[in-house]
Amino acid sequence: xxxxxxxxxxxxxxxxxxxxxxxxxxxxxxxxxxxxxxxxxxxxxxxxxxxxxxxxxxxxxxxxxxxxxxxxxxxxxxxxxxxxxxxxxxxxxxxxxxxxxxxx
Numbered sequence: 001x002x003x004x005x006x007x008x009x010x011x012x013x014x015x016x017x018x019x020x021x022x023x024x025x026x027x028x029x030x031x032x033x034x035x036x037x038x039x040x041x042x043x044x045x046x047x048x049x050x051x052x053x054x055x056x057x058x059x060x061x062x063x064x065x066x067x068x069x070x071x072x073x074x075x076x077x078x079x080x081x082x083x084x085x086x087x088x089x090x091x092x093x094x095x096x097x098x099x100x101x102x103x104x
């Protein structure tokens with residue numbers, strides 16, 4: 001549970017930083033949507049999530065063991081929690097562009 005809290009805290013921090021960067025870039029580009037989109041994609045490709053992705057990797061590897069989740073005999077995978085997988089996807093440029101699009 002502590003690791004999940006760390007993931008959520010880090011994700012909140014990253015979202016706030018990205019929101020600030022997104023707003024600042026939008027202001028600096030004025031009304032030039034093409035310039036903004038190009039620069040935002042460059043920022044997204046260079047944004048680092050190394051520490052957060054390491055926490056996510058650890059969560060995906062150890063959470064089912066730590067929680068002693070049962071295995072579904074039909075699939076051979078751990079059972080879902082409230083209908084959802086326990087796994088978290090690593091973050092990267094695609095995640096940034098999905099949550100903070102380069103368009104209007």
